[in-house]
Amino acid sequence: MQTVTRDLLLQKACELLDAGTVNRVYGWQKGQFDYDVTPAVFSSREELEKDFVYNDFCGANFSKYLIKETAGEGKILVFLKPCDTYSFNQLLTEHRFDREKVYAVGIPCDGMADIRLIEEEVGEGVTGVETDGDKLIVHTLYDGDVKLNRADYLAERCRVCKSKKHVAYDELLGEDGDVVDSARFDEVAKLEAMTPDERFAFWQNELSRCIRCNACRDVCPACTCEKCVFGNPKSGVENKAVSDSFEEKMFHIIRAFHVAGRCTDCGECSRVCPQHIPLHLLNRKFIKDIDAFYGEYQAGAEVGSRAPLVDYTEGDMEPGEAVASVDERGGKDA
Amino acid sequence: MRKCALANKNALLAAMAKTAKLYVPVDGADEKSRDVNSRLAGAYYAEWKDGTQLSKKLNTTRSPKDFFFPQTENMMTFKMTGKKLEIFDTRREHEDFILFGVRACDVRSFTVLDNVFLSDPVDSYYANRRAHGIIVSMACNKPAGTCFCRTFGIDAADPEGDVICWEDDAYIYLTAKTEKGEGLLNAVADVTEDCADDAADAVKATVNERLDKLPLADLKSDAFGGGKTDTFFNDPAWNELSEACLGCGTCTFVCPTCQCYDIKDFNTGREVIRFRCWDSCMYSDFTMMAHGTNRPNHMQRFRQRFMHKLVYYPENNGGLFSCVGCGRCLSRCPISMNIVKVMKKLGGNENAE
Numbered sequence: 242m243q244t245v246t247r248d249l250l251l252q253k254a255c256e257l258l259d260a261g262t263v264n265r266v267y268g269w270q271k272g273q274f275d276y277d278v279t280p281a282v283f284s285s286r287e288e289l290e291k292d293f294v295y296n297d298f299c300g301a302n303f304s305k306y307l308i309k310e311t312a313g314e315g316k317i318l319v320f321l322k323p324c325d326t327y328s329f330n331q332l333l334t335e336h337r338f339d340r341e342k343v344y345a346v347g348i349p350c351d352g353m354a355d356i357r358l359i360e361e362e363v364g365e366g367v368t369g370v371e372t373d374g375d376k377l378i379v380h381t382l383y384d385g386d387v388k389l390n391r392a393d394y395l396a397e398r399c400r401v402c403k404s405k406k407h408v409a410y411d412e413l414l415g416e417d418g419d420v421v422d423s424a425r426f427d428e429v430a431k432l433e434a435m436t437p438d439e440r441f442a443f444w445q446n447e448l449s450r451c452i453r454c455n456a457c458r459d460v461c462p463a464c465t466c467e468k469c470v471f472g473n474p475k476s477g478v479e480n481k482a483v484s485d486s487f488e489e490k491m492f493h494i495i496r497a498f499h500v501a502g503r504c505t506d507c508g509e510c511s512r513v514c515p516q517h518i519p520l521h522l523l524n525r526k527f528i529k530d531i532d533a534f535y536g537e538y539q540a541g542a543e544v545g546s547r548a549p550l551v552d553y554t555e556g557d558m559e560p561g562e563a564v565a566s567v568d569e570r571g572g573k574d575a
Numbered sequence: 576m577r578k579c580a581l582a583n584k585n586a587l588l589a590a591m592a593k594t595a596k597l598y599v600p601v602d603g604a605d606e607k608s609r610d611v612n613s614r615l616a617g618a619y620y621a622e623w624k625d626g627t628q629l630s631k632k633l634n635t636t637r638s639p640k641d642f643f644f645p646q647t648e649n650m651m652t653f654k655m656t657g658k659k660l661e662i663f664d665t666r667r668e669h670e671d672f673i674l675f676g677v678r679a680c681d682v683r684s685f686t687v688l689d690n691v692f693l694s695d696p697v698d699s700y701y702a703n704r705r706a707h708g709i710i711v712s713m714a715c716n717k718p719a720g721t722c723f724c725r726t727f728g729i730d731a732a733d734p735e736g737d738v739i740c741w742e743d744d745a746y747i748y749l750t751a752k753t754e755k756g757e758g759l760l761n762a763v764a765d766v767t768e769d770c771a772d773d774a775a776d777a778v779k780a781t782v783n784e785r786l787d788k789l790p791l792a793d794l795k796s797d798a799f800g801g802g803k804t805d806t807f808f809n810d811p812a813w814n815e816l817s818e819a820c821l822g823c824g825t826c827t828f829v830c831p832t833c834q835c836y837d838i839k840d841f842n843t844g845r846e847v848i849r850f851r852c853w854d855s856c857m858y859s860d861f862t863m864m865a866h867g868t869n870r871p872n873h874m875q876r877f878r879q880r881f882m883h884k885l886v887y888y889p890e891n892n893g894g895l896f897s898c899v900g901c902g903r904c905l906s907r908c909p910i911s912m913n914i915v916k917v918m919k920k921l922g923g924n925e926n927a928e
């Protein structure tokens with residue numbers, strides 16, 4: 242269960258609105274089933290009291306929305322979970338929004354639940370999900386209320402949470418946590434241990450489900466080009482079609498290259514994928530390699546940091562050494 | 576009406592598969608599979624083979640519209656040799672195929688697509704596939720929390736289709752609604768037996784009771800329909816509704832009725848392939864013309880998708896809505912914005928919360 246409550250956030254939002262510190266609030270709007278929460282802008286106490294919600298399904302990362310929202314008049318309040326603050330800083334590093342127009346309130350996060358894991362367990366008749374301590378009470382159409390262990394139904398990115406620490410905020414609600422020594426690279430290590438053929442088959446299977454909806458790109462806080470090369474009819478590579486099975490791999494691999502060194506591993510790409518493709522594993526592979534080749538680097542940990550891939554130092558590893566080290570770890574063709 | 580014991584379902588499917596290629600909904604991976612992602616991605620249609628386990632999920636993640644209107648399709652190829660231009664027709668005559676287990680919402684979606692592709696000028700690519708498809712529909716014993724097909728007058732207890740099926744704990748009941756359907760039932764006569772015409776009534780009654788109790792059972796479409804452009808077009812609520820929309824194509828691509836496409840040429844170096852592929856009104860280059868785009872901001876693109884389903888399409892198609900209440904967009908939208916929320920916000924007093 243979340244240590245900050247909806248009421249506490251509501252109180253803070255109203256206080257800042259009343260004091261004139263902000264004129265809008267970026268928050269979560271309640272849906273119809275508890276789990277279908279929509280990011281929304283609230284402009285008044287009335288709107289907040291009516292629709293503002295905070296529960297175990299508030300996973301959306303608001304940082305990218307600040308690009309659009311800071312184009313407006315006045316300051317906007319944004320609630321940031323620890324992982325969101327890394328994207329926030331990374332966007333500031335890239336000068337993507339006006340910091341002066343944001344009042345950031347850091348809020349602790351105890352992980353967000355994944356409705357698909359819940360539905361896989363109890364079926365599709367879910368009408369609501371409430372949290373009761375370390376349990377989830379799932380209201381269903383055909384099996385009454387089903388009690389689940391909350392920890393088992395957290396989103397993958399939350400089960401391997403990398404940080405409970407906020408790296409950016411104007412004000413913090415509750416206690417700040419620490420960077421967590423998480424197991425987030427374990428899945429990558431499993432892929433590295435595969436033979437190239439096995440690995441190819443793994444990605445072939447996963448990426449074959451891609452429907453090219455672009456949700457991964459559109460939600461990604463590192464993908465902020467005003468006109469994506471894949472959405473520009475004049476680019477010559479614009480393509481809405483899956484013209485062959487290689488197409489999707491190219492799209493996702495190129496995207497992973499483009500965000501390498503800038504991706505904070507927020508996991509939004511995998512959260513939004515309608516086909517449940519573990520896209521974050523591509524990005525994590527880059528992060529793992531960058532850590533191994535250039536020393537540990539966490540994008541977004543501080544504003545203005547130079548990512549190793551765009552920062553030359555004399556001690557940099559030579560490309561040949563990098564290739565050799567990958568070969569050692571099983572990457573070489575058998 | 577015919578029936579077949581559930582224990583003999585594999586034999587029934589085998590008999591169907593003898594008459595034509597048979598496609599059934601299956602799960603992405605079996606429960607033992609380490610590939611949890613495939614499983615969580617949901618069910619999809621695959622060709623039936625002896626022993627194929629059917630998905631127990633209510634519906635597939637992608638709708639069966641792919642069978643008639645595939646995501647990408649080559650329309651023709653061009654080849655230049657010197658000054659000679661050759662055009663090759665890439666259409667092939669399709670063979671018959673059977674879609675088994677199609678839900679009532681998805682069966683209605685074919686009617687929605689038919690109105691577009693089979694009206695003059697007839698789309699021969701679509702018509703070719705449609706003519707060869709046999710729809711075996713299945714009543715929804717356990718409609719999901721996100722279902723709202725009744726809002727659009729669709730009956731999940733008694734679907735449309737060539738052959739309609741119901742299942743209880745012991746039997747699958749089948750009845751033919753068309754000539755194609757009768758042909759199929761005759762072909763599987765050996766593995767089915769006659770039963771009373773009201774044999775499936777108990778199942779229908781159960782499904783109806785369940786439909787009554789769905790969370791979205793009260794959603795009304797009455798406020799929408801043809802002639803309502805002026806009522807909704809300039810509603811300020813569109814700004815708020817579209818605020819957090821990412822502009823991705825998820826809703827469009829999982830939607831059984833979205834039918835927009837783009838046509839492009841792809842130069843392989845040896846020839847030029849003219850293909851069409853699904854497009855989405857959510858994309859910024861949708862219907863891009865020489866003068867630019869006619870919907871320059873995102874609110875306009877968002878509005879287009881819902882106005883089309885709730886107003887423009889019914890206006891041009893005798894009042895038929897182009898949403899079938901399947902709920903796919905409800906469960907897949909990255910920000911959980913969807914047509915139900917739009918209808919509740921705009922739908923007048925009847926849908927007011």
